[in-house]
Amino acid sequence: MTDRIARVLPQIVVAPSFALILFFVYGFIVWTGYISLTKSKMLPNYTVIGLRPYERLFQMDRWTVALENLFIFGFLFIFVAIVIGCLLAILLDQKIRAEGFIRTIYLYPMAISFIITGTAWKWIMNPSLGLETVIRGWGWESFSFGWTNSETLAVYALVMAAVWQSAGFVMALFLSALRSVDQDIIKAASLDGASPWKIYLRIILPSMRPVFMSAVVILAHLAIKSFDLVVALTGGGPGYSSTLPANFMYEMTFRRNEIAVGAASAMVMLATVAAIMVPYLYSELRGKKHV
Amino acid sequence: MSDTTTFAPAQTRSNAWLRLSLWVVLFVFAIWFLLPAYVVVGTSLKDLAEIRGGSLLSLPHELNFTAWSHAWSKACIGVTCEGLEPYFWNSVIMAIPSVILSTLLGALTGYALTKWKFRGANIVFALILFGCFVPFQVVILPMAQTLGLIGITNTVYGLILVHTVYGLAFTTLFFRNYYVSIPDELVRAATIDGAGFFTIFRRIILPLSPPIIVVSVIWQFTQIWNDFLFGASFTTGGAQPITVAMNNLVNTTTGVKQYNVDMAAALITAAPTLLVYIAAGRYFVRGLTAGSVKG
Numbered sequence: 001m002t003d004r005i006a007r008v009l010p011q012i013v014v015a016p017s018f019a020l021i022l023f024f025v026y027g028f029i030v031w032t033g034y035i036s037l038t039k040s041k042m043l044p045n046y047t048v049i050g051l052r053p054y055e056r057l058f059q060m061d062r063w064t065v066a067l068e069n070l071f072i073f074g075f076l077f078i079f080v081a082i083v084i085g086c087l088l089a090i091l092l093d094q095k096i097r098a099e100g101f102i103r104t105i106y107l108y109p110m111a112i113s114f115i116i117t118g119t120a121w122k123w124i125m126n127p128s129l130g131l132e133t134v135i136r137g138w139g140w141e142s143f144s145f146g147w148t149n150s151e152t153l154a155v156y157a158l159v160m161a162a163v164w165q166s167a168g169f170v171m172a173l174f175l176s177a178l179r180s181v182d183q184d185i186i187k188a189a190s191l192d193g194a195s196p197w198k199i200y201l202r203i204i205l206p207s208m209r210p211v212f213m214s215a216v217v218i219l220a221h222l223a224i225k226s227f228d229l230v231v232a233l234t235g236g237g238p239g240y241s242s243t244l245p246a247n248f249m250y251e252m253t254f255r256r257n258e259i260a261v262g263a264a265s266a267m268v269m270l271a272t273v274a275a276i277m278v279p280y281l282y283s284e285l286r287g288k289k290h291v
Numbered sequence: 292m293s294d295t296t297t298f299a300p301a302q303t304r305s306n307a308w309l310r311l312s313l314w315v316v317l318f319v320f321a322i323w324f325l326l327p328a329y330v331v332v333g334t335s336l337k338d339l340a341e342i343r344g345g346s347l348l349s350l351p352h353e354l355n356f357t358a359w360s361h362a363w364s365k366a367c368i369g370v371t372c373e374g375l376e377p378y379f380w381n382s383v384i385m386a387i388p389s390v391i392l393s394t395l396l397g398a399l400t401g402y403a404l405t406k407w408k409f410r411g412a413n414i415v416f417a418l419i420l421f422g423c424f425v426p427f428q429v430v431i432l433p434m435a436q437t438l439g440l441i442g443i444t445n446t447v448y449g450l451i452l453v454h455t456v457y458g459l460a461f462t463t464l465f466f467r468n469y470y471v472s473i474p475d476e477l478v479r480a481a482t483i484d485g486a487g488f489f490t491i492f493r494r495i496i497l498p499l500s501p502p503i504i505v506v507s508v509i510w511q512f513t514q515i516w517n518d519f520l521f522g523a524s525f526t527t528g529g530a531q532p533i534t535v536a537m538n539n540l541v542n543t544t545t546g547v548k549q550y551n552v553d554m555a556a557a558l559i560t561a562a563p564t565l566l567v568y569i570a571a572g573r574y575f576v577r578g579l580t581a582g583s584v585k586g
Contacts, residue, residue: 009488010407017400017459018415024430024437024456025422031433044436088320091313104572105321108328111568111575113517115534116561119541120327123334123554124347134347168324172576225426228519232538246520249428254524259432266428277424285417 029270036263044259053260054268062240063265066248069155073244074223076159077166082215084163085170090200092171093178103175107168114165118232121161122148154234154242158226161233166222170215177211178204217280224273245269335359335555342550358551362559366552367543368536369528375559377529378536382516382563385447385532389454390511396455397462397507402496404463405470406478407488416467422460430457431524438525445530450522454515461514462507465578469503470496506578509571513564533560 005012039049057063088106092099109117124130125148132145147157181204189199227246230236236243236251243251245265253262334342335358336351364374400419404412434453435444443449473496481491522532531539537560541553568575 006487010403010409013399013403013488014412014415017396017463018419020456020459021419021422024434025425025460026418028430028433029425031436032429035432044432084320088317091317094313096313096317102317102321103576105324107572107576108565108568109324111513111564112561113519113534113564115517115519115538116557117327119537119553119557120331123550124327124330129342129550130347137346164324164327173580176576176580221424227428228534228538231519231523232541235542246426246428250431250520250524253432263432266426266432269426270429273424273426277421281417281420281424285413285420 032263032266036260036267038260040259040263042257042259049260053264057261057264057268060261062243062251063245063248065240066243066245069242070223070244072155073158073162073226074220076156077162077223078216078219080159080163081166081170081219082212084167085215086174086205088167088171089174089178092175103168103172106171109165110169112165114162114226114229115232117161117165118229121157121164122233125157148234149238151238151241154238158229158233158242158244162223162226162229165229166219170219173211173215174208177208181207213280217276220276221273224269331554331557335551335558337551339547339549339551358549358555359559361549362540362552362555366540366549366556368540371529375533375536375540375556378531378533379559381447381529381531382533385450385454386512386515389451389458389515390508392451392455393458393462393511394504394507396459397464398466398497398500398504399492400459400463401466401468401470402492403488404467406473406475406491406496416463419460419463422457423464427457427520431520434521435525445526445528447526447530449525450530450532453521453525454511454518457521458511458514461510465503465507465510466500469500473499502574502577505571505574509567509575510578512567513575516564 034046034048035044036053037048037050038053039045039047092103096102125132125145127133127144127146127149130145132143135143135145147153147160185203186199189203190196194202225246226244227250230242230244230247234242236247246269249262249265249269251262252258252265330347333349333351334347336353336355337345338355338357341352362375363379364376365372366374368375368378404416438444438449438452441449441452443452477495478491481495486494517534518532519534519538522535523538526532526535537556540556
């Protein structure tokens with residue numbers, strides 16, 4: 001009898017965590033999916049009306065703008081953060097004195113909440129008191145930095161703050177990967193007369209494909225989840241010109257009594273994340289079995 | 292031979308230039324990363340006249356901490372004017388149990404999944420892992436309802452439950468990846484000696500775990516302390532965590548805008564995670580890179 005308990009003990013131990021995840025993640029996904037097919041307005045209503053909330057969702061200009069913003073924001077954020085992070089990692093890899101100190105400076109934004117990052121950058125970008133005034137004071141009268149007040153530029157202000165927050169993390173990722181590159185190959189290449197520049201471009205960076213992949217995946221995931229940065233930096237405005245899908249969902253669900261539409265937008269977000277994550281996780285987990 | 296002697300000085304000269312430009316680039320980026328911190332701290336030490344009259348980048352005339360104490364104990368958030376202090380303690384009360392619970396559950400789950408492989412263990416792990424990447428928007432609506440059903444809406448307990456559950460996926464991932472690298476022979480040998488599941492965990496696995504426990508605790512603490520979405524969705528008024536309260540303080544539209552108090556509030560809100568980062572930065576990096584699903 002005790003033997004049988006001992007044999008199933010691992011399952012028993014895993015069970016609570018697994019049950020929690022099953023209910024609070026997968027159960028809730030089903031729940032939200034169901035709500036997204038109903039006529040819920042201010043309160044959940046379980047009368048199914050089919051795909052109409054999705055139709056409404058895609059007819060809303062606010063949603064179209066949010067999707068476009070996510071596209072612009074996500075693409076620029078991922079691209080710039082990777083370029084800067086990769087550059088900084090390569091530069092720091094040149095046997096720099098005080099490397100630890102510099103790394104600390106580059107990485108500290110990652111410890112801070114997006115709410116604070118947004119608040120700080122909002123203050124710096126404040127048109128009447130911020131950096132704009134400073135630089136005009138230096139004599140560059142036409143300088144303008146009113147990004148957060150501009151319908152077209154607000155989304156770039158988001159990119160700027162998000163890159164500031166995450167570039168150090170990308171750097172840390174790449175730096176640890178650079179350190180684990182096989183030194184013999186590099187030595188051989190430099191004996192063959194290859195310049196350091198060529199060694200990086202032709203040998204080291206191509207060997208870091210998996211790290212690029214992880215960086216893209218993590219940043220994409222951050223971009224889709226981005227919510228607090230928008231709240232703190234632009235408030236989604238001017239108007240709703242800088243909302244992202246996460247903010248749209250919150251607005252519909254908690255402010256505008258459009259629960260079904262909010263749930264539909266959440267399901268679209270989930271589908272987007274799944275489209276990126278499932279193939280990635282699948283290949284990661286399969287790859288690991290060989291090790 | 293003469294070739295190399297003429298070549299060498301030229302190369303050192305170009306190397307010196309390269310070295311210099313390298314430092315310039317690193318320096319410019321350091322300024323970019325430090326600028327917001329400088330501006331926030333500087334502004335929080337000025338009074339309003341100095342902010343209006345002076346420049347964003349100028350040093351404060353004197354060390355004036357009144358904005359800090361105002362933000363801590365007097366600033367108005369919503370209808371109450373007790374500063375950030377009560378919300379700070381909300382966050383502390385919320386973070387500590389959630390960090391402990393999710394780390395403990397993650398350690399046990401990771402241990403069982405790697406050292407006592409049972410049928411379906413990999414599927415269980417894959418399902419848990421996907422939980423790391425689910426956009427939380429897809430769970431907040433049912434979560435709000437569930438918290439209501441249990442009767443802990445708008446309480447710190449509700450947030451403890453939420454953070455424990457959604458931190459579990461990450462902590463399981465950390466411990467699982469760490470325990471995979473501990474040789475199975477250790478466990479097998481102990482089993483032959485007659486040690487059971489929990490004995491092995493306590494005597495062998497736990498003593499090997501401090502590095503990953505630190506990573507898990509730092510990761511969970513920063514995530515939970517910095518959370519805004521859950522706090523804003525499930526709490527109002529007195530039960531709010533500090534991030535939500537701070538945002539309300541900064542974005543209130545009534546009265547004269549007190550930029551120095553706003554910045555002091557931002558500093559107070561950031562202080563705990565910054566302290567953790569300064570004290571345990573090395574492990575923090577490890578926690579961050581561990582989140583990248585590398586085995």
